[in-house]
Amino acid sequence: MKLSFEGVFFTYSTGVRALDGIDLSIGSGEFVAIVGENGAGKTTLVKLLNGLLRPDGGKVVVGNWDTAEYSTAQLAGRVGFLFQNPDEQLFERAVQREVAFGPRNLGFSERKIASKSMSALKTVGLADHAEDNPYDLAPFERKLLALAATLAMDTPVLVLDEPSIGQDAAGRRRIGRILRELHTMGSTILLISHDLDFCAEYAERAVVMANGHILADGLVEKIFAQNDLLQRAAVFPPQLVRLAQALKMPTAPLKVDQFVNAYSQWHRRKKRA
Template identity: 40%
Template sequence: MEPFIKVTGVSHVYPNGVTAIQDVNLEIGEGEIVAVLGSNGSGKTTLVKHFNGLLKPTTGQVTVGNMNTKKERIAKLSSLVGYVFQNPNHQTFLPTVRQELYYGCKNLKISEEETEKRVKKAIELFELENLLDANPFDLNSSKRKEIGMASIMAISPKVVVLDEPTTGQDHKGCKRVLELVKMFHEHGHIVVLVTHDMQLIGELNCRVVIMNKSRKIADDRADVVFKNQELLKTADLQPPQVMELANQLTYLNRNESYLTIDSIVKWFKHNKKGLEEERKIGTGS
């Protein structure tokens, strides 16, 4: 089956002459969760903006659902690829949550019946029944970010791009984002994350694409990519704290990656017997 998003040999040069991405190839298929990592200026935002046609390739080609993005309107592409901006203030501005949810479908001019169906689904997904008449500006920043997400999901796009969903969020907010990403995945959406949050990626253990100096330098599962410490350093990425610990505990299984607290607890569960016999474990071999 054809991948839903196909990026072939894409370079993008901005009008000021800066080359933001160079010769990138990428395929994203059904049911995938893909995290695009890299420091600011690495080209990761430029790359994902090609998915809904906000940017068009200078050379190369991007196809979304078999459509060449160069030939389609952004409004149409946006109904397939929902893009949730980092700052909800850029996207939401209406006085009630309800209006925010209807807004995207109204722009698309789809039938009333279909609109109702899509909005209803978003209300259920985000459990917004009691918040419909609330003013998004009266809600706290986490909730407002969630309304931003809901208003994009109400369009019912096949793909959802989340730009820095956990930035500035507290622990509870981060956990909620993790929950939502898993939920979108279960509902059959392709999820693209643009993020610096390594704990989030550790928990998801999803596919990771690393951008550095306008090029794609890695594309694999998180546990594989994160093993390469040189690579993380090049891209200015700091692994989750548990992984830093695991890297220094030589008695753990070197063939495994320990991205989460769970993974280390699991190792101890399996090896508890051995530990009890030895009583002590040295760091040396």
């Protein structure tokens, strides 16, 4: 499902202007990373997609819906959200009920609710905790539970705000694999993250934000190779890109196998020369 922001402005009641004229369109099935410093407007931007915030000016469109004409409850059927702090979205007394809450609100049949919520719990690795109280889970498990609750709603668009925070390497890989799988199935994915190594591994397109503006927008391999641009947004290129730059290699590899291939070629060429 495609998304668009057309000339969007947003100012908080405190007077802080969070979005200052955003034009952005995202095609159906794209996997887009949104990066930039704390307070750049990333979270504000995505909250417009399901009506948690409404723009002061401009238009936000989800599929063929102008969000101005739809309620948050309606938009929730199209745009699933994983918040930065899972405690903001967990309130049920049992893990299973937590995951069933979203699909039930969307009016799914009991059978569909049961199957969607169980398969979401399996996907994130929490099937054994179905009867537990969410508050007895460790913080990293609460994050996975919030992700399961989002997945169970089966929305065509998924927005994830810092999903890899507090996860060890195995947890990051699990979340990465889930996102890759959803992407293959055609979901439109927006990933907000300061973890550029994670973005480099999984996303295709990157949008860089600063001070309520879009600084740059393009393919991940192009955007993440631009040191000056990223530093203006308080982020640094991924580790492998910085290493390739330090070695004066001609490419900007984003994954370990890409680096190894690029290094092998470069090494051979240098030997011959």
